[in-house]
Amino acid sequence: MNEIEAAVIEKAKRAKSAARVLAYLSTAAKNTALTAMAEALEANSGAIVAANARDLEAGRKKGLSGALIDRLMLNEARVKEMADGLRDVVRLPDPVGEVVAMWRRPNGLEVGQVRVPLGVIGMIYEARPNVTVDAAGLCLKAGNTVVLRGGSEAVHSNVAVTRIIAAAAQAAGLPEGAIEFVDRTEREAAQVLMRLNEYLDVLIPRGGAGLIQTVVRTATVPVIETGIGNCHVYVDEYADPAMAEPIIINAKCQRPGVCNAMETLLVHKKAAPSFLPVIAAALKQRGVEIRGCPETLKHVSWARQATEEDWKTEFLDLVLAVRVVADIDEALDHIYRYGTKHSEAIVTENYAHARRFLREVDAAAVYVNASTRFTDGGQFGFGAEIGISTQKLHARGPMGLKELTTIKYIVYGEGQVRQ
Amino acid sequence: MNEIEAAVIEKAKRAKSAARVLAYLSTAAKNTALTAMAEALEANSGAIVAANARDLEAGRKKGLSGALIDRLMLNEARVKEMADGLRDVVRLPDPVGEVVAMWRRPNGLEVGQVRVPLGVIGMIYEARPNVTVDAAGLCLKAGNTVVLRGGSEAVHSNVAVTRIIAAAAQAAGLPEGAIEFVDRTEREAAQVLMRLNEYLDVLIPRGGAGLIQTVVRTATVPVIETGIGNCHVYVDEYADPAMAEPIIINAKCQRPGVCNAMETLLVHKKAAPSFLPVIAAALKQRGVEIRGCPETLKHVSWARQATEEDWKTEFLDLVLAVRVVADIDEALDHIYRYGTKHSEAIVTENYAHARRFLREVDAAAVYVNASTRFTDGGQFGFGAEIGISTQKLHARGPMGLKELTTIKYIVYGEGQVRQ
Numbered sequence: 055m056n057e058i059e060a061a062v063i064e065k066a067k068r069a070k071s072a073a074r075v076l077a078y079l080s081t082a083a084k085n086t087a088l089t090a091m092a093e094a095l096e097a098n099s100g101a102i103v104a105a106n107a108r109d110l111e112a113g114r115k116k117g118l119s120g121a122l123i124d125r126l127m128l129n130e131a132r133v134k135e136m137a138d139g140l141r142d143v144v145r146l147p148d149p150v151g152e153v154v155a156m157w158r159r160p161n162g163l164e165v166g167q168v169r170v171p172l173g174v175i176g177m178i179y180e181a182r183p184n185v186t187v188d189a190a191g192l193c194l195k196a197g198n199t200v201v202l203r204g205g206s207e208a209v210h211s212n213v214a215v216t217r218i219i220a221a222a223a224q225a226a227g228l229p230e231g232a233i234e235f236v237d238r239t240e241r242e243a244a245q246v247l248m249r250l251n252e253y254l255d256v257l258i259p260r261g262g263a264g265l266i267q268t269v270v271r272t273a274t275v276p277v278i279e280t281g282i283g284n285c286h287v288y289v290d291e292y293a294d295p296a297m298a299e300p301i302i303i304n305a306k307c308q309r310p311g312v313c314n315a316m317e318t319l320l321v322h323k324k325a326a327p328s329f330l331p332v333i334a335a336a337l338k339q340r341g342v343e344i345r346g347c348p349e350t351l352k353h354v355s356w357a358r359q360a361t362e363e364d365w366k367t368e369f370l371d372l373v374l375a376v377r378v379v380a381d382i383d384e385a386l387d388h389i390y391r392y393g394t395k396h397s398e399a400i401v402t403e404n405y406a407h408a409r410r411f412l413r414e415v416d417a418a419a420v421y422v423n424a425s426t427r428f429t430d431g432g433q434f435g436f437g438a439e440i441g442i443s444t445q446k447l448h449a450r451g452p453m454g455l456k457e458l459t460t461i462k463y464i465v466y467g468e469g470q471v472r473q
Numbered sequence: 474m475n476e477i478e479a480a481v482i483e484k485a486k487r488a489k490s491a492a493r494v495l496a497y498l499s500t501a502a503k504n505t506a507l508t509a510m511a512e513a514l515e516a517n518s519g520a521i522v523a524a525n526a527r528d529l530e531a532g533r534k535k536g537l538s539g540a541l542i543d544r545l546m547l548n549e550a551r552v553k554e555m556a557d558g559l560r561d562v563v564r565l566p567d568p569v570g571e572v573v574a575m576w577r578r579p580n581g582l583e584v585g586q587v588r589v590p591l592g593v594i595g596m597i598y599e600a601r602p603n604v605t606v607d608a609a610g611l612c613l614k615a616g617n618t619v620v621l622r623g624g625s626e627a628v629h630s631n632v633a634v635t636r637i638i639a640a641a642a643q644a645a646g647l648p649e650g651a652i653e654f655v656d657r658t659e660r661e662a663a664q665v666l667m668r669l670n671e672y673l674d675v676l677i678p679r680g681g682a683g684l685i686q687t688v689v690r691t692a693t694v695p696v697i698e699t700g701i702g703n704c705h706v707y708v709d710e711y712a713d714p715a716m717a718e719p720i721i722i723n724a725k726c727q728r729p730g731v732c733n734a735m736e737t738l739l740v741h742k743k744a745a746p747s748f749l750p751v752i753a754a755a756l757k758q759r760g761v762e763i764r765g766c767p768e769t770l771k772h773v774s775w776a777r778q779a780t781e782e783d784w785k786t787e788f789l790d791l792v793l794a795v796r797v798v799a800d801i802d803e804a805l806d807h808i809y810r811y812g813t814k815h816s817e818a819i820v821t822e823n824y825a826h827a828r829r830f831l832r833e834v835d836a837a838a839v840y841v842n843a844s845t846r847f848t849d850g851g852q853f854g855f856g857a858e859i860g861i862s863t864q865k866l867h868a869r870g871p872m873g874l875k876e877l878t879t880i881k882y883i884v885y886g887e888g889q890v891r892q
Contacts, residue, residue, distance in 0.1 A: 074809065078832050157854065163843055165853050172865050173835070251689065255865050270670065274690050276866040297888040304890035390493065412883050413497050416592070424582055424886025433891065434584050434882070435576065446591050446674050446879040447695040448867040460865040463853070464831050467843025469716040471723035472852065 066253035068231030094222035105214035171197030180261035283313035283396035290402035349378035487650030513641035524633035590616030599680035702732035702815035709821035768797035
């Protein structure tokens with residue numbers, strides 16, 4: 055075992071040992087720790103900002119873009135936001151201990167499903183240091199311990215933040231190991247973490263497509279895949295154009311860099327002649343570049359011709375692919391072929407088409423007459439989210455506290471044996 | 474791409490394409506197909522028995538044990554059992570389409586969770602050909618297509634069986650590809666299957682520890698780990714010995730070769746002097762070999778001394794490790810250290826000890842005063858099971874039809890956009 059491996063395993067071991075205690079800690083004890091963590095962040099905001107300055111300096115030397123530098127940057131106000139995020143988690147109901155169902159068998163056995171923590175959660179993520187605090191808070195509230203591995207760009211900030219919150223949690227009575235941060239920035243450290251089946255119960259990667267795919271391909275620990283969204287809005291033959299326009303503008307422009315933003319617009323051929331010129335003009339006004347199919351170009355002369363690659367691309371930018379389709383079947387086929395099963399929307403006033411779209415589209419969230427931007431834990435009413443799952447196992451769509459738990463069966467008997 | 478890879482991918486492609494149709498097929502259509510499959514099995518029982526004879530002959534040449542040959546063997550009665558198994562699945566409620574929950578958000582959006590199939594399920598399993606029919610029936614009823622890869626010992630039987638049920642399903646209106654069987658017995662075929670993330674949504678291995686671990690370590694497709702059970706029964710200081718004895722005998726002897734059988738007995742030191750000689754004699758009478766800790770040997774002179782390895786071993790045989798513990802804490806520590814999180818039981822009349830055991834033991838099923846042998850889909854009331862999950866993600870414990878589904882969010886709006 056080399057030095058990196060030993061360092062990662064030591065942290066994972068501590069987290070596993072702490073998980074045994076966290077699993078049945080009372081809600082009050084967890085909330086006390088979360089509150090103490092929030093206070094410690096604010097009290098040490100100077101030290102955090104100073105550590106962050108080292109990351110910013112390294113980032114500037116490395117030539118990170120202004121947008122990335124801004125995402126990385128922490129000041130007193132942003133540290134307070136992180137602390138307030140923890141206080142929000144305090145207010146969320148504790149999912150642990152809920153008896154989801156319980157029933158009696160003919161032999162008198164009572165079989166119940168009780169909600170319990172997953173155990174040890176590994177988080178591998180990029181960039182923003184606020185993810186560190188968010189993830190630690192949510193994992194802890196759901197009774198899990200967490201082994202965090204953030205991007206190298208934020209390593210000084212993350213080390214400072216995790217030292218502060220881990221110490222505060224411990225001072226508030228939590229076991230050592232409840233929050234662990236892997237400070238080794240070598241690629242190997244992440245790869246060791248991905249294969250620690252003995253210590254980790256689940257791995258949640260958060261970041262770009264490259265990171266997610268590396269984790270999916272490398273990990274032997276069970277993974278919850280998050281975040282890639284090639285989302286579509288389909289404007290049906292029976293759409294109300296006055297409703298379609300704000301939905302499309304919202305889905306594309308409100309925050310183009312996130313996974314639930316629309317990347318391709320599909321328009322029914324009967325709606326295209328009247329609707330396309332109007333929506334294209336509205337989008338152009340907001341700086342959106344359009345890449346259209348040949349039929350689209352007939353109605354939007356200034357658009358660029360879309361390539362096969364464009365239908366597959368999550369632009370995460372003010373770029374939109376537009377395709378005219380013959381009918382709802384062609385729209386469903388296009389989504390089946392190019393979609394990433396994240397968020398898909400239809401705009402229609404037709405009952406049967408709404409029903410078909412809801413039933414036949416295979417995605418985490420399927421919308422009728424609303425923007426795809428709502429796929430979010432906060433918007434769905436979960437209070438917070440740790441990511442958006444795009445896989446089908448365990449959790450699908452926005453993951454809140456409940457998705458950070460599992461169940462176990464509890465069985466009450468009076469001496470029953472199996473016949 | 475080599476020939477084996479091409480052959481496996483072709484099957485997985487057909488399964489993926491069929492999954493799109495299966496996902497929203499009516500319950501009636503699925504039941505018609507299942508019934509047709511059952512009838513076809515019975516009608517072609519001669520051909521199945523003939524194919525099975527080739528497997529039996531090969532097995533005898535290979536020197537398989539009598540027990541294995543018996544598990545492999547199909548006759549008319551066993552084919553009828555497989556057919557009846559499918560008819561049982563017809564009678565189970567269809568989990569697909571259930572709206573698990575639905576709520577209204579302040580902006581008027583209605584957000585619902587609807588139960589949908591997983592999609593394409595890969596099954597990698599060993600030996601018994603009845604698993605082939607069971608798995609196909611359960612996957613199909615839950616709206617999934619299935620790519621089966623059985624052990625080489627049963628390949629002729631499996632090819633015959635799957636040809637018959639797949640043809641019957643297709644004749645009854647199901648799409649081609651609903652049931653696929655990988656008839657390539659090369660190790661490489663299984664390994665290709667384990668990495669087909671593009672086509673498979675989940676992989677369920679069933680078999681011995683070696684198979685399960687290979688799949689966990691090799692697969693990039695999400696895996697549901699099944700079946701390893703190093704299960705314990707703890708006889709507390711406050712146990713009723715008259716209740717403990719039948720539970721222990723049942724847990725060890727009723728069917729020692731399965732994963733929910735007990736492998737280690739833990740006895741409180743105060744119960745040991747009176748209870749151990751009695752239970753040991755009862756077990757000896759049933760042919761059970763005892764491997765005990767030094768304290769156990771004081772009360773059971775004829776027992777063999779247990780090694781460290783014995784505490785870790787899933788004997789799957791009439792062998793039992795026995796350890797005397799100082800208190801419930803030592804019992805919990807032993808289970809934490811050696812258990813595989815499958816099924817664990819306490820026998821006690823003490824309320825606080827029962828509560829502690831239920832709360833603190835981290836396992837798929839935790840029992841008070843009942844045999845561990847009840848961890849089973851049929852015994853829990855699920856009607857059928859496709860395996861017992863020993864992981865925490867997605868499903869834990871016996872997996873019935875519901876565990877072969879996932880959810881998607883459906884969102885009804887009237888033009889809502891995100892602020």
